Amino acid sequence: MATDRLDHPLRRQMALALGVAALAGLALTVVTPVPADRAALVLRFGQPVRVINAWRTDGAGLALRWPLAERVVWLDRRLMTVALGGTRVTTGDGQALVLDTYATWRVTDPVKFYQALGNPDHADDELRTILGSVLRQQLGTIAMANVAGLQRGQGTAAIRDAFDRELAAYGAHVTDFGLSRVALPSGAPLDAAYARMSAGADSTAQDIAAQGHRDARLIRADAEAQAVQIYAASLTKDPEFYDFYRAMQSYDATFGQKDTHTTIVLSPDNAYLNQFRGK
Amino acid sequence: MPWLGGAAVVVWLGATSLHPVGAHEQAIVVTAGAWGPAQGPGLAVSWPWPIGSAMIEDVTSVRHLGMPDEEPEHLMMTRDGALIDVAYDVRWRIGDLRNHALSLADPDAALRLDAENAMRATVAGMDFAGPGLMGSGRDTLGHDAARRLQALLDRDHAGIAVTGIDIRRADPPSRVADALRAVTAARSDAEAEALQAHSWSRQLVATAQGEAGAFDKVYEQYRHAPDVIRRQMYYATMERVLAQSDKVIVDAPGTTVAMPAPANPVSPPKSGDANGH
Numbered sequence: 001m002a003t004d005r006l007d008h009p010l011r012r013q014m015a016l017a018l019g020v021a022a023l024a025g026l027a028l029t030v031v032t033p034v035p036a037d038r039a040a041l042v043l044r045f046g047q048p049v050r051v052i053n054a055w056r057t058d059g060a061g062l063a064l065r066w067p068l069a070e071r072v073v074w075l076d077r078r079l080m081t082v083a084l085g086g087t088r089v090t091t092g093d094g095q096a097l098v099l100d101t102y103a104t105w106r107v108t109d110p111v112k113f114y115q116a117l118g119n120p121d122h123a124d125d126e127l128r129t130i131l132g133s134v135l136r137q138q139l140g141t142i143a144m145a146n147v148a149g150l151q152r153g154q155g156t157a158a159i160r161d162a163f164d165r166e167l168a169a170y171g172a173h174v175t176d177f178g179l180s181r182v183a184l185p186s187g188a189p190l191d192a193a194y195a196r197m198s199a200g201a202d203s204t205a206q207d208i209a210a211q212g213h214r215d216a217r218l219i220r221a222d223a224e225a226q227a228v229q230i231y232a233a234s235l236t237k238d239p240e241f242y243d244f245y246r247a248m249q250s251y252d253a254t255f256g257q258k259d260t261h262t263t264i265v266l267s268p269d270n271a272y273l274n275q276f277r278g279k
Numbered sequence: 280m281p282w283l284g285g286a287a288v289v290v291w292l293g294a295t296s297l298h299p300v301g302a303h304e305q306a307i308v309v310t311a312g313a314w315g316p317a318q319g320p321g322l323a324v325s326w327p328w329p330i331g332s333a334m335i336e337d338v339t340s341v342r343h344l345g346m347p348d349e350e351p352e353h354l355m356m357t358r359d360g361a362l363i364d365v366a367y368d369v370r371w372r373i374g375d376l377r378n379h380a381l382s383l384a385d386p387d388a389a390l391r392l393d394a395e396n397a398m399r400a401t402v403a404g405m406d407f408a409g410p411g412l413m414g415s416g417r418d419t420l421g422h423d424a425a426r427r428l429q430a431l432l433d434r435d436h437a438g439i440a441v442t443g444i445d446i447r448r449a450d451p452p453s454r455v456a457d458a459l460r461a462v463t464a465a466r467s468d469a470e471a472e473a474l475q476a477h478s479w480s481r482q483l484v485a486t487a488q489g490e491a492g493a494f495d496k497v498y499e500q501y502r503h504a505p506d507v508i509r510r511q512m513y514y515a516t517m518e519r520v521l522a523q524s525d526k527v528i529v530d531a532p533g534t535t536v537a538m539p540a541p542a543n544p545v546s547p548p549k550s551g552d553a554n555g556h
Contacts, residue, residue, distance in 0.1 A: 033312040061313040078384040151403035180395040201458035205465040212469025216476035223480030227487035234491035248516040255520040262524040
């Protein structure tokens with residue numbers, strides 16, 4: 001019938017498709033593509049046997065493994081960042097600080113790393129704990145005056161190296177360490193900093209006011225000196241005449257104004273009355 | 280049926296092995312996990328999926344990272360132990376696509392932390408007072424921090440190019456704002472005082488110049504006929520003075536003159552040989 005006629009080629013095609021699928025499935029279990037940003041740690045019955053595309057090697061591409069017996073644990077080959085926030089430390093001279101710190105690190109020995117930490121997902125917590133203890137140890141000896149330097153990157157190398165020594169046991173390497181926040185804890189230390197700033201501003205304001213007074217005084221003194229110089233230059237030409245000239249002006253100003261009602265007693269010997277007597 | 284299968288194969292090949300790369304983009308062709316070099320705009324060709332794929336990223340557009348994103352005050356410590364509230368924007372783009380994808384597991388987090396590190400380091404190297412962050416130092420802050428951030432990123436080969444850092448805010452914390460306003464007020468008071476002193480000085484000098492100049496002019500004329508001019512000036516002055524005054528001329532020397540009480544200066548005195556006008 002119709003089914004018989006279609007039956008035969010269809011079966012052959014299905015068998016072919018099944019065969020291809022089986023081969024593809026086998027290929028997928030045997031062949032594993034290793035991406036450039038990952039390292040593949042191959043475990044045979046749970047034991048690490050080899051690493052593909054580890055740090056400083058170039059093994060990205062297709063890798064072979066035994067099906068069933070071997071399984072792959074993926075590790076990041078890139079630099080990872082571990083950030084630790086809100087660490088309270090006390091400096092050598094007793095100043096309390098809150099630090100946010102971070103470090104970049106990478107897995108250099110996947111076998112060691114896997115054996116020490118098992119699942120790499122838990123690595124972050126473990127590393128944070130280690131970083132915290134390294135910090136407290138290192139900053140206990142630093143003076144507050146050097147914290148500014150630390151913020152600028154002076155002395156961070158020592159902390160990085162200390163952290164790196166700890167992580168060497170985990171098959172990891174620390175490349176950088178940095179501070180992303182240095183803060184004074186709220187409460188007394190922060191209040192003290194604000195008070196210091198306010199006091200500084202107050203004394204600055206007073207300094208500015210005093211300098212302003214001084215400057216104004218000097219400006220006036222300069223002008224006075226200049227005025228004296230101007231008078232001297234012109235009046236010394238004839239001091240005797242100046243005495244007369246200025247006296248005349250002065251008489252005008254004191255007696256010559258309207259409504260002064262000064263009573264002047266004159267002796268007939270007065271120079272003004274020379275002609276009065278009709279001599 | 281066969282042509283339908285063929286068409287499906289062509290579509291699959293086309294869709295998964297040809298990748299158009301836009302003018303702003305770069306592509307990295309991945310073959311079974313292995314990465315090729317970064318290539319510029321055009322058509323990137325890879326093996327069809329699942330063997331090959333392509334990673335395409337925008338490498339020219341400038342991206343922004345705003346710091347901080349929620350905190351109201353973002354305090355940093357200056358070299359002289361003061362606190363300053365800083366907010367800024369980092370402008371960046373992908374500088375090297377391969378490095379950006381391969382060097383750091385989380386480039387965004389690294390950029391954020393490095394930016395904070397760089398900004399704090401820069402602020403920690405500057406003073407708050409004087410020509411520091413409240414003065415000319417403000418202008419260089421963004422530039423210095425950007426340079427420092429670039430150095431931090433390059434150390435990790437992050438493949439990020441920092442275009443610049445814009446300072447949105449670099450202000451004293453609100454709790455010391457009053458004290459700092461007093462400084463500003465003192466500064467403007469001092470300026471006003473100086474202006475006033477200058478104005479007073481100009482007036483003083485002008486007066487001196489006027490008086491001296493007037494004397495010079497009079498003296499110039501006086502020199503030609505000293506005696507006559509002297510007399511003229513004397514009489515002219517006395518005339519003005521005595522015209523406004525009450526006058527008493529005492530003839531005999533030693534005569535005592537009874538003066539009217541000064542409490543009633545309006546009434547003209549009538550005593551002795553008063554020579555009223």
